[in-house]
Amino acid sequence: MVTIPSPAVAVVGRHNSGKTTLVEQLISDLVQRGFDVGSVKHHSHVGFEIDHPGKDSYRHRAAGARETVIAAPGQMACIKTVEGELECTDIVRGMPGHDVVIVEGYRKSGLPTIEIMRSGNAADARVAAVFAEGARQGWPLGTDFTQRARAQRDANAPLDRQDQSDYQDISNKLPTATTVAVVTDIEEAHKAAVSYGIPSFSLDDITGLADFVQERFVRPRVTVVVQAGGESRRMGQSKALVLFDGRPLICRLVERLSPVADEFIITTNEPERLAFLDEAYPDVHIRLVRDALNVRGALPGLLTALEAATNPYVAIVACDMVFASASLVVAEALEMSASGADVVVPANKHGYEPFHAIYRREGCLPAVRAALEDGEKRAQAFFDDVTIREFPQERVLEVEPMGGCFVNANTPEELHSIEASLLGQ
Known part of the structure; x- marks a missing residue:
């Protein structure tokens, strides 16, 4: 819980x-x-x-x-x-x-x-x-x-x-x-x-x-956006619908993150295939939103999330982050409130984790649009134009002592390995 x-x-x-x-x-x-x-x-x-x-x-x-x-x-x-x-x-x-x-x-x-x-x-x-x-x-x-x-x-x-x-x-x-x-x-x-x-x-x-x-x-009121996209070439099928512990992976994300969501959005290009979520989670009031641009890339996905959100703070999480953390979302939101930053993003030796970060809609949306007009597609392309607050690894571990928040699965083999580890198989 x-x-x-x-x-x-x-x-x-x-x-x-x-x-x-x-x-x-x-x-x-x-x-x-x-x-x-x-x-x-x-x-x-x-x-x-x-x-x-x-x-x-x-x-x-x-x-x-x-x-x-x-x-x-x-x-x-x-x-x-x-x-x-x-x-x-x-x-x-x-x-x-x-x-x-x-x-x-x-x-x-x-x-x-x-x-x-x-x-x-x-x-x-x-x-x-x-x-x-x-x-x-x-x-x-x-x-x-x-x-x-x-x-x-x-x-x-x-x-x-x-x-x-x-x-x-x-x-x-x-x-x-x-x-x-x-x-x-x-x-x-x-x-x-x-x-x-x-x-x-x-x-x-x-x-x-x-x-x-x-x-x-x-x-602060937070919109949680899970980016589900659609068909994944490396996974061989939709990551949202691939089975994990016997159920679609997207169900795990909804259950882990919805307790801290004042608004819950899933960005997807296959909303008809995710329509079952309304019946499965009627109290969450999930909104399924198609991509705003007919262009693939991380930055267009951020644009869709920020434009669709109605709350000032927008937590964006990739649907393949099996251990996505509601507690981390809250900690990032409180850090944003205290610091006044436009982006609170976890940072470790590998760099930033933009797909388990929180964004201030008002500050980020113009910068994202400007970066897209310049032909950028990288998630971090607009970071130099907004105020960034790094959320270091030690803070992440204070929130989630077991870690693992940013583990993601890109292939069936990776997903099976995570599932076996989690279930002790």
């Missing part, structure tokens, strides 16, 4: 900054846009119960059960005993399949953070002053602002108990290199964010903040 990792962003701030209210409003806006949103709340106190004494499930836990699942129609909750405190990244990793996870707290998780500062909160006002001073001094984010906070404290009148508490609350809770946005009604904090090149939003601009989160962190 394919698990689709969920991208995540954390909303952080000091006590009484308004984190919960902001998270609630942000989640509501994103859900109204049709996104599947997960959430994580950091509870700073040791020990808490979401069930009540006297309830059956509570009694299970009290009797010593380390994990209790409470299930009802439409709902399920799990209470589990763990050693110490789980890392936030491990928690998010255990929440696959969401378009985005909004985390409240976990400043030190390593996640990108949205910093909230509210003028009505004394600790936030102190942080804003330190943040602004850092901007004026030109200190890079990630500098130890704690020393600056201590200097500000010493320059003021002696602190009462409440001030001491506020200082403790800000000393380790300042913007850092992971800060990607600021939400504030404090003018000097807004100006400091602008100075650092960080997007800044007012407390009531939930729509603007949701737009930012959608663009930067929500799992």
Whole structure:
């Protein structure tokens, strides 16, 4: 079963900054846009119960059960005993399949953070002053602002108990290199964010903040295109229809890649022979698309895929890649979102793997058309005209530890060898 990792962003701030209210409003806006949103709340106190004494499930836990699942129609909750405190990244990793996870707290998780500062909160006002001073001094984010906070404290009148508490609350809770946005009604904090090149939003601009989160962190919508072509001279028949483990090879590709496809397209010059896929996979809603040009070649195939896709990100995979990886498609899409690249392409000692790569439709389509007008047919002919992000072999192995994503079969002998290896024959 394919698990689709969920991208995540954390909303952080000091006590009484308004984190919960902001998270609630942000989640509501994103859900109204049709996104599947997960959430994580950091509870700073040791020990808490979401069930009540006297309830059956509570009694299970009290009797010593380390994990209790409470299930009802439409709902399920799990209470589990763990050693110490789980890392936030491990928690998010255990929440696959969401378009985005909004985390409240976990400043030190390593996640990108949205910093909230509210003028009505004394600790936030102190942080804003330190943040602004850092901007004026030109200190890079990630500098130890704690020393600056201590200097500000010493320059003021002696602190009462409440001030001491506020200082403790800000000393380790300042913007850092992971800060990607600021939400504030404090003018000097807004100006400091602008100075650092960080997007800044007012407390009531939930729509603007949701737009930012959608663009930067929500799992991008991906069209998966399997290039099936038609008759293969070296295979002696259509690669899509050659049998693998007793079924047409194209079925294996549909089953491996459809879980991560918001749109699934197969480019083929024999759509009538692949019409059985509609009945075999009715929930996938497969589109069969003929080549846009009556010209053979890898680049014309890319043109067909990019023109047919309706989503901004287009993952293109050859139909003979027996171990095509849905997890790699997701990792490439997230890398594209983070980097802004037009192409995220696996790279190894043999070069690029353009037929298990992801393409930004808007950036690549004009470049592909221009290369075709120049008489090019190679898949990589337009790469010099777009922004390329290499996805190195070590990253591929992080996503797919067993490797093999780019193994392809060009002849019956190669296909039989792969099949025998896979089935242990």
